[in-house]
Amino acid sequence: MIEIELNHREPRDETRQIAYVTMSGVDTYAFKFQVGNVPISLETDQEVQDHLNSREDEFHLFCLRKTYPGADPWDFQDPEKSDLENFQDWIEAGHKNKILMGEDEETGDPIYDYVVIENHVYAGTHPLRYPPSDEEISDALTYLDVVDKMDYEELKDYIANEVTTLAKARGYMIKLSQAFLALVKLVDSK
């Protein structure tokens, strides 16, 4: 079961809008990507969220493909199964592309070889930061008062929790996350 969280949306053209989402449950981490063909007729966040939820399998397959670039599961095309199920079967069978190498000279039977497609970390599609809404800015500013009242231990826990969330969201943020943790440790040692 995957979860799709709508983060932001904006118009694309007369008939479509782009939805920026965070998806989790595909692998051990969450990542962001965008959906470029959401009907413009969906006017509320809830309508868009419902629309995205109805396309869960499509997005799940999309993200699995991104984690296996070059996948060509032409030999996993069971008509009784969905494209997602067939791709999951291909992964479970070792995520290998079946390549036609030639023919047996005596029998004429095809000769195949297999190439393993490596799993790649999929870092998502769009920049982590997008223009925050006025409400998000207001919430952030309001929370400064809360942070200001934290004691040392509460502050340390808060930083560690936020850093962990960032690390799960984008792989390349791990370096930045480690820097923050180092800062926390430095402060802690003082």
Add this chain to the structure above:
Amino acid sequence: MGLADGDLYVSGSILSYQQANRIYQNFRAATVPSALQAGALWSCSADDKLHHQGTSELLEVFTEKTILTWENLLSNSGFGVWSQSDASKGLATITYDTGAKGAGSAPSVGDAIVGGTSGATAKLISYTIASGTWAGGDAAGVLTVGAVSHDFAFVDNEVLTFDGVETAAVNMPDSAVQVGLVQNGGFAAATTGWTAVNCTLASIAGGQVGNCLELTRTGGADQEAYSANMITVIGKIYKASIYVKSGTSGNEAFSFQVKATAHDGSNVAELSGTSSAAWVAYTITFEATTVVTILRINKLTATAGTMLFDEITCYEITPCCTAVDIVAMDGWFRTDTGDIYRQHNDGGTLTKDGSFYSLKLVPGPTGDYIVYPLSYSNAEWCQQFAGRTVTFGCWLKTSKASHARFRLSDSAGTSWSSYHTGGGAWEWIEVTRTIDSSATLFYVRIVGGAGNVDGSTIVYISQPMLIFGSSIGEGNYQPRQGEIIWLEKYILGNTLHALTGQSDKAMTDLNIEADSDGKLPKGCKSLFVYTGVKDSGSAASADYFALRASATEDVGYINSVGGKTNDSRNYYHNWQKCDQNGDVDYEIAASGAGTFDIDVFRYLGIQLN
């Protein structure tokens, strides 16, 4: 310098035809001539071999034959490329009755036919009268039609009008094979010929035309209705169409599939979409891979309720030019009253062995012709022929004597070929002419006389060849090798043009003949393609559209938008090699789900094999 028997040959002299012939007469003998000098050649009439007398009295015998070939000066001589074909390309036969003359007499070749109920259209090629008369209002028989519009189904009892004058009624009950290949695609009164899975089927009012098919879910995650078997010819191109509208289940996902052999067989082609409150037409063009093909409709949800379908058609399609203009296959033109069609290979009956396609010329009531080239009066075309001897030859087939022939014409006059005998078989005919040295025009014209509705005046043309020289010979046709044809009009790809909202797509086969609606032939060597693509997340993602010949070759064509501003379109054109079947594979790498648009996909040129 002339030579006589017994003369010594003078080095550097050039022999005339007569002198060469004298040598032939003197040196073609059944026995070895005596006193033969070293280096002599002679042809032995006993063994048909060429003998050479060596310097040391060694004798060598040559048995190899070298066939002289000439360049064919005609472009598109295989009649494969039709970039300006009519949009309506269906072929069909229609059984009719109550044929009446109305204010006319009887339908004529080339008449435009319109279905009074469906609005479907076609052009008349020929017809039979099995009984009755048009004058008596009871003519009955079979119409052979071309340029059939694929959007609508001719239905039983529908009144047909011929050029707005004569009338007849379709006599093809739902229980029989229908116009085209689909039985009861109009659902005028019943659902005969259609089978339900996880649903019930009914013919109800409110269709795109008259009644429509109502599919009501009875169970399952999806529901299905499939057609009766359609008899197809492997390798031929067909177009299937359907109208879809939402029923009580609301706007939902559906798919329209072309299946091989059985309703649960392999997919030959498929399209999917979401139904809407209005009737929307969808079409698929495909190449048949089996002799039995089935159309299958799927309502793809478990939602209770109905979905509606109508005007399901499937016709064999072939490119044609039947409008009142001079447009023809690329490089050629025609009279505006004659209809021409490309004839698909049938093993040597209506096509001639030696070429996959032939040309079918359906002359109108006063006769018609095709001409090569379009630029016949351009100086740069005419001057290359000025004062030169040329020969044109081709295979013709027709069933009427003194009807089909061709000519070579320049500004000084015309040289006509002999007529086809009218015996119905393929006949090779040639004509030679020395073009006027001051010619300001030069063309080839293939002519068919007055057309007859019985089909006897149809002229089939194959393997036309124009050479510099005085003889071609039957069996010596060859097209221009590796010819590149720049299309007179770009062809939009059925599959990829205006394909928006795409996600990643792994390499997928693209059948070029089907994708071009048959306007491009089978077996192309390479394509010149023009695309315009964009992606809503291209600024931060390596997104692209790519082509390759086959799985064993690398990408040869790539239009990349990676790094460009989001949704900024990139245009690119280049050649792409085809595989041995004349097809290519395509791939899409998108930034996200539904983010990639192929706004433009055009064929601009091809290279023939």
